[in-house]
Amino acid sequence: VPEENRTAPDSPGALPVDRIEAFSDGVFGVALTLLVLDLHVPHGLGSEHAIWDALRGILLSFFDCIINFTFVLTIWINHHYFFHELARGSRVLLWLNGLLLLSVTFLPFPTSMLAEYPNFMAPEAVLSATMLVGCLTWIAMRIYASNRVGLLHRNVSPARHRSVMTRSVVGAGLYAVALVLSFVSANAAMGVQFVTLTMFIAEPEWLCHSAGRGGV
Amino acid sequence: VPEENRTAPDSPGALPVDRIEAFSDGVFGVALTLLVLDLHVPHGLGSEHAIWDALRGILLSFFDCIINFTFVLTIWINHHYFFHELARGSRVLLWLNGLLLLSVTFLPFPTSMLAEYPNFMAPEAVLSATMLVGCLTWIAMRIYASNRVGLLHRNVSPARHRSVMTRSVVGAGLYAVALVLSFVSANAAMGVQFVTLTMFIAEPEWLCHSAGRGGV
Amino acid sequence: VPEENRTAPDSPGALPVDRIEAFSDGVFGVALTLLVLDLHVPHGLGSEHAIWDALRGILLSFFDCIINFTFVLTIWINHHYFFHELARGSRVLLWLNGLLLLSVTFLPFPTSMLAEYPNFMAPEAVLSATMLVGCLTWIAMRIYASNRVGLLHRNVSPARHRSVMTRSVVGAGLYAVALVLSFVSANAAMGVQFVTLTMFIAEPEWLCHSAGRGGV
Amino acid sequence: VPEENRTAPDSPGALPVDRIEAFSDGVFGVALTLLVLDLHVPHGLGSEHAIWDALRGILLSFFDCIINFTFVLTIWINHHYFFHELARGSRVLLWLNGLLLLSVTFLPFPTSMLAEYPNFMAPEAVLSATMLVGCLTWIAMRIYASNRVGLLHRNVSPARHRSVMTRSVVGAGLYAVALVLSFVSANAAMGVQFVTLTMFIAEPEWLCHSAGRGGV
Numbered sequence: 001v002p003e004e005n006r007t008a009p010d011s012p013g014a015l016p017v018d019r020i021e022a023f024s025d026g027v028f029g030v031a032l033t034l035l036v037l038d039l040h041v042p043h044g045l046g047s048e049h050a051i052w053d054a055l056r057g058i059l060l061s062f063f064d065c066i067i068n069f070t071f072v073l074t075i076w077i078n079h080h081y082f083f084h085e086l087a088r089g090s091r092v093l094l095w096l097n098g099l100l101l102l103s104v105t106f107l108p109f110p111t112s113m114l115a116e117y118p119n120f121m122a123p124e125a126v127l128s129a130t131m132l133v134g135c136l137t138w139i140a141m142r143i144y145a146s147n148r149v150g151l152l153h154r155n156v157s158p159a160r161h162r163s164v165m166t167r168s169v170v171g172a173g174l175y176a177v178a179l180v181l182s183f184v185s186a187n188a189a190m191g192v193q194f195v196t197l198t199m200f201i202a203e204p205e206w207l208c209h210s211a212g213r214g215g216v
Numbered sequence: 217v218p219e220e221n222r223t224a225p226d227s228p229g230a231l232p233v234d235r236i237e238a239f240s241d242g243v244f245g246v247a248l249t250l251l252v253l254d255l256h257v258p259h260g261l262g263s264e265h266a267i268w269d270a271l272r273g274i275l276l277s278f279f280d281c282i283i284n285f286t287f288v289l290t291i292w293i294n295h296h297y298f299f300h301e302l303a304r305g306s307r308v309l310l311w312l313n314g315l316l317l318l319s320v321t322f323l324p325f326p327t328s329m330l331a332e333y334p335n336f337m338a339p340e341a342v343l344s345a346t347m348l349v350g351c352l353t354w355i356a357m358r359i360y361a362s363n364r365v366g367l368l369h370r371n372v373s374p375a376r377h378r379s380v381m382t383r384s385v386v387g388a389g390l391y392a393v394a395l396v397l398s399f400v401s402a403n404a405a406m407g408v409q410f411v412t413l414t415m416f417i418a419e420p421e422w423l424c425h426s427a428g429r430g431g432v
Numbered sequence: 433v434p435e436e437n438r439t440a441p442d443s444p445g446a447l448p449v450d451r452i453e454a455f456s457d458g459v460f461g462v463a464l465t466l467l468v469l470d471l472h473v474p475h476g477l478g479s480e481h482a483i484w485d486a487l488r489g490i491l492l493s494f495f496d497c498i499i500n501f502t503f504v505l506t507i508w509i510n511h512h513y514f515f516h517e518l519a520r521g522s523r524v525l526l527w528l529n530g531l532l533l534l535s536v537t538f539l540p541f542p543t544s545m546l547a548e549y550p551n552f553m554a555p556e557a558v559l560s561a562t563m564l565v566g567c568l569t570w571i572a573m574r575i576y577a578s579n580r581v582g583l584l585h586r587n588v589s590p591a592r593h594r595s596v597m598t599r600s601v602v603g604a605g606l607y608a609v610a611l612v613l614s615f616v617s618a619n620a621a622m623g624v625q626f627v628t629l630t631m632f633i634a635e636p637e638w639l640c641h642s643a644g645r646g647g648v
Numbered sequence: 649v650p651e652e653n654r655t656a657p658d659s660p661g662a663l664p665v666d667r668i669e670a671f672s673d674g675v676f677g678v679a680l681t682l683l684v685l686d687l688h689v690p691h692g693l694g695s696e697h698a699i700w701d702a703l704r705g706i707l708l709s710f711f712d713c714i715i716n717f718t719f720v721l722t723i724w725i726n727h728h729y730f731f732h733e734l735a736r737g738s739r740v741l742l743w744l745n746g747l748l749l750l751s752v753t754f755l756p757f758p759t760s761m762l763a764e765y766p767n768f769m770a771p772e773a774v775l776s777a778t779m780l781v782g783c784l785t786w787i788a789m790r791i792y793a794s795n796r797v798g799l800l801h802r803n804v805s806p807a808r809h810r811s812v813m814t815r816s817v818v819g820a821g822l823y824a825v826a827l828v829l830s831f832v833s834a835n836a837a838m839g840v841q842f843v844t845l846t847m848f849i850a851e852p853e854w855l856c857h858s859a860g861r862g863g864v
């Protein structure tokens with residue numbers, strides 16, 4: 001970008017969105033690849049059979065990478081759509097975005113706990129709590145952005161905004177349910193999490209009429 | 217980029233390509249450098265001779281870094297060319313790109329297995345399967361992009377598209393052959409992989425007339 | 433960005449700011465997520481109770497991640513505002529920025545020391561010294577940028593510049609006090625650090641009249 | 649960047665430079681911060697005295713981080729200036745850039761060897777060889793870019809090109825001398841490396857008249 005084209009900081013509180021995106025993308029990239037660091041080939045195996053056995057042993061860690069990848073990518077895609085609707089940033093938005101990124105970088109921890117202790121309740125509780133914090137931050141960002149004049153692009157329709165909001169609130173509610181359930185039954189909590197994640201990926205028509213996208 | 221220049225999200229499904237590129241580049245960067253993290257200097261060596269011996273011992277890991285680097289860089293270069301042809305992105309494209317990135321972040325695992333167990337068949341099978349998944353995702357992205365109106369730039373010629381497609385299909389076929397071969401002979405599978413990678417790097421005239429570039 | 437739009441390097445010393453930002457963001461992203469790498473789930477636990485106990489044990493590391501995150505994010509936000517005011521870069525600025533990034537990447541080390549030895553003076557001293565180096569680099573960058581013609585955007589008002597400068601000098605002074613205090617009382621030093629960080633986050637009116645932002 | 653502004657891929661071999669820069673910056677960022685990962689606080693220390701002792705013990709690793717940081721930052725700054733002079737990229741340039749990035753990601757390995765075995769010759773030899781490969785890649789990129797019509801911006805003067813070239817060749821020669829010396833005396837090799845790095849940072853007038861910048 002040529003120097004002449006850079007916006008002069010006319011109002012010190014108004015920030016270009018692209019650097020917030022670039023910074024967030026760096027953090028998302030690390031969160032995506034963090035669990036792959038834990039895939040390790042065992043040393044000193046002597047036969048094909050032993051290697052295949054070892055591979056079978058780390059299959060769970062591998063599935064865990066995919067689950068973590070799916071979670072982080074879903075959040076990133078919604079992040080992508082949300083910031084695409086923003087005309088400019090602000091200091092409060094930077095802190096809310098920071099809180100969201102914190103929950104994203106924390107995600108690999110509960111998902112790797114889940115791979116280690118799949119039938120226990122504690123990992124489910126931590127994962128649900130992390131996603132709940134993410135969803136609530138998301139709702140706060142949406143409310144803040146729509147109430148501050150000049151942050152959202154003018155052509156983002158209120159209908160679209162409402163539909164995205166609905167989804168985020170439903171998502172937060174479902175993760176709250178999963179959090180409570182995780183103290184009763186790990187499998188039930190996992191089921192609710194699966195449904196919620198699928199909802200955010202699939203975007204069913206009845207929930208997101210008017211092409212609403214967003215929410216964690 | 218000045219705020220006024222940012223495209224307003226006229227159609228919510230149409231996304232600017234640059235952020236997808238930036239996000240992907242972060243993931244590629246980690247995948248490129250992941251294996252270098254495993255290069256460790258042994259502690260407590262007492263003589264020049266002992267250090268050189270230790271260096272000779274990690275020579276294989278070093279070659280492995282270079283092999284992994286070559287694989288990831290080849291995919292990145294093709295990613296670069298493919299997204300350069302895109303006018304805009306979409307939700308489906310983000311998920312296909314995510315699947316491609318997942319196979320890229322997974323690559324260091326089979327290549328480091330290969331360095332540990334060079335004469336065994338299991339690492340060859342996992343590496344071939346990973347590259348096959350990458351190639352198939354690539355083909356799916358190409359088919360999807362060329363069938364959705366508005367995703368590809370108008371001046372990407374059909375001849376070019378066809379030639380790139382040919383290469384991707386040939387690549388997928390060769391990795392499928394390597395996958396089958398890896399259960400018969402590790403060396404034969406490695407040979408096929410070497411030929412396929414070389415083909416993607418060298419781009420021979422008889423395969424890629426009309427300057428076709430792309431494919432994994 | 434189209435090729436035609438790229439600024440030709442008319443004066444070799446004048447550099448576009450965006451690449452400096454992108455590069456810095458990569459380093460900030462790693463510094464943000466570095467401590468999360470240390471959150472490890474203990475292996476081989478047999479009961480819900482044992483897992484919750486283990487989680488309680490790593491609670492301190494988790495708080496440490498949040499503290500480190502807050503420090504790095506505060507610096508990043510100020511970095512964001514400062515570079516937003518720059519019209520172009522220079523070689524000296526690249527080195528000053530490099531020194532700032534070095535102190536940022538070093539930050540996770542004293543904060544993780546702090547989590548390990550919360551009641552000792554050494555971690556406080558190292559943390560205060562790191563932040564002091566950061567603040568002094570920040571002041572040097574501001575002085576340099578305001579004295580070199582063409583680096584700052586023309587519409588950055590002197591009042592704004594002065595107010596940001598005041599805050600940076602006050603911050604450096606407070607961290608110097610914390611450094612001295614850390615050899616007397618760890619708790620007193622921690623208190624001063626807390627006040628300083630809060631000041632940079634909250635930006636009280638009496639300190640930053642005229643919307644001044646910046647400083648570490 | 650708005651979709652309409654993105655260059656359509658008129659000639660498939662001509663690539664925008666910014667994505668090459670963004671990708672390289674990701675790799676540089678990891679190379680910069682890699683050694684900080686090795687700074688670990690010892691566990692279970694019981695007194696202030698023991699902590700200060702432990703800190704003194706990792707002082708060498710800390711200096712090593714700074715040395716590595718200086719090397720990588722110097723290369724990054726030159727990378728910055730070189731790509732700023734480029735109007736567009738090409739496939740060959742991507743591979744040459746990849747080779748340069750490989751030598752950059754490899755750099756933390758010899759510098760951490762140097763911290764572990766400061767008086768031995770092997771680390772000096774590996775470090776000199778890495779920097780020599782980097783310098784030669786750099787020279788190849790310069791020669792290639794100046795011989796391919798349309799890669800360099802038209803207003804890069806031949807005088808400037810020549811002066812940068814001189815510096816790169818002198819740098820390569822000095823690292824070759826350091827490589828040979830490292831088999832005779834570790835200290836002599838380190839001295840030559842120090843002089844070469846200083847030359848690239850300081851850019852003395854007698855070497856770089858006409859504001860020449862670049863080289864490794």
